[in-house]
Amino acid sequence: MPRRLGFALAIAAFAGALALAGCAQLVRVETGTIVTCTYGEITTDTVHVVEVPADQAANYTVTRETTTCPLHLKAEALYAEAQAAILSSDLEAAKAKLAEIVALDATFRRARTQLDAINAGKTPVPDTGTTTPSTGTTDTAGDGKLPVGPVANLAGYVPDSVAGYTGQPVSADVFTLAREYAPPANSPADYLVIVVEQYKDAKAAQADVAAAIAPRYGFGVSTVNVAAREMRFGTDGSRFATLEWNDGGILVVIEASSAARKPADLKSTLVTLAGGLVK
Amino acid sequence: MKRRADGSGVMVMAGRRSVVVWSLVLAVAFATFVGMMVELAGRVHAAPLAGALTVGALAVAVLVAGRPIRVVVSMDRRDQVLACAAGLMIVLGAPAVVAGVRMTDAPAGSIVVFWMSGGWAAIAALAGAAWAWRHSSSLAVLALAGGVAALAGAAGVVANWERPSSFSPLVRFPSQELAVLAAGVLVVVGALLLVRAARDRKLDGALVCATGAAALAGLLWWAVDGMSTGALIERPLEFVIAAIAWGAVCVALPRVVRSGGPARAGAMLSLAPLLLTSLIGVEQLVGVAGPQPMILGGVAAGAFVLVAGAAALWRSGGTSPEAHARRPPWALLALVPLAAAVIGLAMPSIIATANVSKDAGHFVGSWTLLGWESVAGFSALALAALAGALSRAERPIVLAALALAACAGWALLGDVPMHVLKAGLAPGIEQYYGTEYGSIAFVAVTNPWSVAAVALAAFVLVLVIAIALGRTAVRAAGAKNER
Numbered sequence: 001m002p003r004r005l006g007f008a009l010a011i012a013a014f015a016g017a018l019a020l021a022g023c024a025q026l027v028r029v030e031t032g033t034i035v036t037c038t039y040g041e042i043t044t045d046t047v048h049v050v051e052v053p054a055d056q057a058a059n060y061t062v063t064r065e066t067t068t069c070p071l072h073l074k075a076e077a078l079y080a081e082a083q084a085a086i087l088s089s090d091l092e093a094a095k096a097k098l099a100e101i102v103a104l105d106a107t108f109r110r111a112r113t114q115l116d117a118i119n120a121g122k123t124p125v126p127d128t129g130t131t132t133p134s135t136g137t138t139d140t141a142g143d144g145k146l147p148v149g150p151v152a153n154l155a156g157y158v159p160d161s162v163a164g165y166t167g168q169p170v171s172a173d174v175f176t177l178a179r180e181y182a183p184p185a186n187s188p189a190d191y192l193v194i195v196v197e198q199y200k201d202a203k204a205a206q207a208d209v210a211a212a213i214a215p216r217y218g219f220g221v222s223t224v225n226v227a228a229r230e231m232r233f234g235t236d237g238s239r240f241a242t243l244e245w246n247d248g249g250i251l252v253v254i255e256a257s258s259a260a261r262k263p264a265d266l267k268s269t270l271v272t273l274a275g276g277l278v279k
Numbered sequence: 280m281k282r283r284a285d286g287s288g289v290m291v292m293a294g295r296r297s298v299v300v301w302s303l304v305l306a307v308a309f310a311t312f313v314g315m316m317v318e319l320a321g322r323v324h325a326a327p328l329a330g331a332l333t334v335g336a337l338a339v340a341v342l343v344a345g346r347p348i349r350v351v352v353s354m355d356r357r358d359q360v361l362a363c364a365a366g367l368m369i370v371l372g373a374p375a376v377v378a379g380v381r382m383t384d385a386p387a388g389s390i391v392v393f394w395m396s397g398g399w400a401a402i403a404a405l406a407g408a409a410w411a412w413r414h415s416s417s418l419a420v421l422a423l424a425g426g427v428a429a430l431a432g433a434a435g436v437v438a439n440w441e442r443p444s445s446f447s448p449l450v451r452f453p454s455q456e457l458a459v460l461a462a463g464v465l466v467v468v469g470a471l472l473l474v475r476a477a478r479d480r481k482l483d484g485a486l487v488c489a490t491g492a493a494a495l496a497g498l499l500w501w502a503v504d505g506m507s508t509g510a511l512i513e514r515p516l517e518f519v520i521a522a523i524a525w526g527a528v529c530v531a532l533p534r535v536v537r538s539g540g541p542a543r544a545g546a547m548l549s550l551a552p553l554l555l556t557s558l559i560g561v562e563q564l565v566g567v568a569g570p571q572p573m574i575l576g577g578v579a580a581g582a583f584v585l586v587a588g589a590a591a592l593w594r595s596g597g598t599s600p601e602a603h604a605r606r607p608p609w610a611l612l613a614l615v616p617l618a619a620a621v622i623g624l625a626m627p628s629i630i631a632t633a634n635v636s637k638d639a640g641h642f643v644g645s646w647t648l649l650g651w652e653s654v655a656g657f658s659a660l661a662l663a664a665l666a667g668a669l670s671r672a673e674r675p676i677v678l679a680a681l682a683l684a685a686c687a688g689w690a691l692l693g694d695v696p697m698h699v700l701k702a703g704l705a706p707g708i709e710q711y712y713g714t715e716y717g718s719i720a721f722v723a724v725t726n727p728w729s730v731a732a733v734a735l736a737a738f739v740l741v742l743v744i745a746i747a748l749g750r751t752a753v754r755a756a757g758a759k760n761e762r
Contacts, residue, residue: 025703030643054646054703061640211632215694215722238575 026051031060034200036175037069039105042200064175075104079111079127086126091118157196157252162276165192175199188269189256194277197251205251209244213253217242220264224271227278233270235263243270245278252277298538301531306547308527310554313395315521316377317388323510325378326501328521331511332374333497335522336529337490343483343530350484351491354476359488362476366489369469370529371497376462380455387445389437392552394448394456397433397585399463400549401426404592406467407542411595417671422542422595424664428588428685429549431661435581435654436552438695439574443712443719447698451706466532467541473533482533490529539596546592553582577695580688584658587681591665594678609742613670616663616735623728624660628653629696630724635708635717642708646701648721650729654695659729659736662686666736669743676747679740686737693723 032047047062068076078097085094098115101108114124158179160167165181172178181192199205209232214221217234224231224243231245241263244253254273256266319328341347351359381391404426411418438446449456469489477485511518535544556578559571629648635641650656665682669675699719700709711717 027644027646027701027704029645030641054701055705057644057703058642058705058708060644061637061642063640211722212634212720215720 025054027054027057029057029060030062033063033065035065035067037072038066039068039072039108040198041069043067043069045200071104072108075101075108075111078104079109082111082114083126086114086124089123091123094118094124154196154198154250157250157277158194159277163273165273188259189266190259191257192273193255194273195253195255197253199249199251201249202246205246205249208251209246213242213244220267222267224267226271226274229274229278231271231274233267235266237263239263241266241270243267243274245274298535301534301538302543302547304527305531305535305544306550307554308524308531309396309548310551311524312521312528313392313551314555314558315517315524316374316381316395317391319510319514319517319521320378320391321381321383321385323378323514324504324507325375326504327507327510328378328518329371329375330494330497330501331518331522332525333371333490333494335519335524336370336526337487337494339523339526339530340483340486340490344487345483347483347487350481351487353480354484354488358476358478358485361472362485362488363492365469365472365476365485366491366493367496368465369473369532370490370493370525371500372465372469373462374525375497375500376458376465380452380458382455386452386456386459387447389440389444389446390448390452390456391459392555393433393437393446394459395463396549396551397430398460399466400429400433400545400589400592402460402463403467403541403545403548404429404595406471407540407545407592407595410540411542417668418595418597421591421668421672424661424668425542425588425591425593425595426545427664428584428658428661428682429545429592430588431654431658432581432583432585432588432685433549433552434697435584435658435692435695436556436578437581438654438697439577439581440556441572442574443699444696445699447700450698450700450702467544470532470536470544471541474537477533477537482537486530486533490526539593542592543596546589546596549585549589549592553585556582576691580685580691581654581658581695583681583685583688584661584692587665587678587685588661590678590681591668594672610667610670613667613739616732616739617660617667619728619735620656620660620663620732623726623730623732624650624656626650626656626726626728627724628656628726628729629694630722631696631701631719632722633704633708633712633717633719635711637708642717644704644708647724648696650726652697653692653723653726654697655689655692655723656726656729657697658685658689658692659732662689663732663736666739666743670739674747675743676751679743679747683737683740683744686733686740689733694721696721 028049028051030047030049033044034042034047035044036042050060052060078101082094082097082101085091085097095115095118098111098118101111102115106112110124110127114127117124154177155170158167158170158177162181164184164187166184168180168182170177170179175198176195177197178193178195181194183189183192197205197208199208214232214234217236217240219235219237220241221232221234224233226245229245229247231243233241233243235241239261240255240257242253242255244251246252252274254270254277256270257263258266344350354362377391377395380386404422408419408422408426411422434446434448438444440446473482473485473489476488532544535547556573559573563571626649627647628650629652630645631648632643632645634643650659662682662685665678665685669679669682672678699712708717709719712719
């Protein structure tokens with residue numbers, strides 16, 4: 001009798017476990033909109049997580065929109081007026097406009113450079129490029145053009161060449177730039193890619209490192225300091241190594257494949273490359 | 280083995296060698312057959328494939344029998360009919376079902392391998408448990424535990440063949456996959472019927488009857504289907520290999536079942552994923568297949584569980600010593616890990632996160648996989664069951680050591696899901712996994728119940744080994760004193 005009771009209890013426990021398991025069909029999905037200014041800043045972020053049945057999960061997405069925010073609309077107008085003033089040699093007016101722009105956004109186009117030139121008693125070269133900001137996503141290839149739009153400020157992380165590695169065409173997404181590099185002869189890496197992604201803030205970038213990069217590259221993890229930046233090195237234990245750092249919400253990841261299948265040996269190579277990017 | 284005056288010792292030894300040889304033939308031939316079925320089924324029609332396989336089986340059976348007509352004539356009519364029925368089930372029925380339900384690449388190859396090896400081995404384990412129950416409940420329990428371990432181990436091996444894996448049993452094509460599993464019932468029942476049809480005589484006559492009937496039916500089906508030979512001409516080598524392998528399986532399987540019961544046959548069937556995995560070694564040497572796609576740590580951990588399960592299945596086909604095994608006083612302790620493992624099946628084990636770019640926006644979803652949805656949770660159950668079964672077994676040292684090794688590697692299965700695809704989630708999202716448009720990642724979360732189950736199972740196994748070693752030492756000392 002006790003044996004039968006035990007057997008029945010075991011079956012009941014097993015069935016209960018499976019019944020409980022059957023209830024777990026919910027999916028946590030992110031939903032909302034991220035609005036980004038054409039100059040890079042995220043102006044609106046309504047993304048939040050909801051828990052829905054699996055068969056409805058596909059209906060929930062994060063949409064991304066790009067627009068020019070009021071601040072940059074004002075900066076654009078001032079910039080156009082400043083360029084007109086420079087062309088007409090009215091440097092005082094240009095200086096006032098440029099100072100106003102720099103107060104709004106110190107990195108706005110060439111405003112800072114032009115203001116410094118005027119302050120130094122020089123006449124700046126007017127910016128004759130279009131003053132209309134680009135809109136939307138751009139897939140600019142690496143044929144001499146630089147990416148425009150929100151990712152334009154990330155282009156410095158994917159130069160045409162770095163430490164002997166030659167850049168291939170750039171792939172651009174709304175918030176991401178990626179560029180593969182052809183390795184030089186005798187390089188310990190047979191494949192190299194640099195990926196730069198703009199996050200809402202440093203915390204979001206760090207969260208993605210913890211969720212997406214750290215689990216995959218959890219072997220031989222160490223921290224290095226390059227040009228006052230703390231960088232994380234890790235490998236997948238078999239072939240790939242990464243070095244990544246968080247520049248205040250800009251996540252830069254250098255990933256390389258070890259030709260000798262010894263990814264830990266790529267550490268010095270990646271550190272050298274990172275030094276070339278952050279100098 | 281000492282030679283007895285009547286020479287029976289030599290005969291017993293020869294019989295054992297024969298069993299081992301046929302078992303090895305079964306394991307290698309079945310792995311080859313599974314590999315070829317994954318390659319061919321879905322790409323060619325079921326009728327020509329099944330027809331060719333039955334002809335191959337007949338050819339092998341006739342070659343092994345030597346004098347086919349004589350051995351068939353020596354059987355009585357009733358046994359001939361029984362053998363023919365068994366042949367229709369095992370020789371034609373099983374491959375016809377597998378070939379018939381696989382369309383192009385669905386279900387995925389890893390799933391087909393899982394059901395054909397682990398699934399069929401589990402069915403053989405059930406039959407073996409029923410077979411063993413008559414003379415030893417401990418052997419029956421060992422067969423069941425071995426079956427669960429073989430199933431979990433097979434999942435552990437095939438789920439680590441690639442990342443993200445295509446391994447998602449019973450999510451997209453449940454009816455087809457259950458049909459593949461049901462084909463295993465045909466195989467086991469067919470083998471048992473064949474053994475019964477042969478009675479005390481050699482199996483050759485029954486096998487010739489079985490393969491003959493199956494070949495006749497297979498060719499008839501092929502003819503009704505249009506007798507298309509295009510696929511045969513396009514892939515002659517694959518067809519020949521598959522047919523010979525299936526013939527060897529049909530000839531070896533009843534022999535193994537007769538000598539050690541269905542569980543021993545299940546042990547050999549379960550090894551298919553492991554043997555197929557070993558092909559990667561050949562590929563690495565030849566260098567034709569590109570980078571090796573397997574997660575070696577996960578494959579190795581799954582292989583340990585699989586080997587422990589196969590060994591338990593093999594042992595459960597043994598006879599007398601276990602018949603006298605009694606439950607030790609501490610046997611209830613061995614049930615604690617099993618209880619913990621069962622609870623662990625319902626606890627969170629893995630977090631899955633999918634990230635897919637769609638036209639309408641970006642899909643970012645995550646969900647929790649419970650213990651039963653993770654290879655680790657399922658393996659914990661298998662290892663706990665093995666520990667419980669071995670606590671009652673005689674001569675448990677080797678099996679316990681294998682299970683202990685599996686416990687040691689268990690952590691490597693922590694982030695391996697039992698299914699990558701999620702039931703209900705739109706295929707429009709899942710089709711992008713592993714492409715530049717989407718990814719899915721699995722991160723293990725600590726399931727304390729499963730961890731406790733494996734730790735306690737390891738403790739029980741150590742105890743089992745220590746007690747067995749102690750008994751061996753006492754017996755050796757006793758024998759020395761007697762001398």
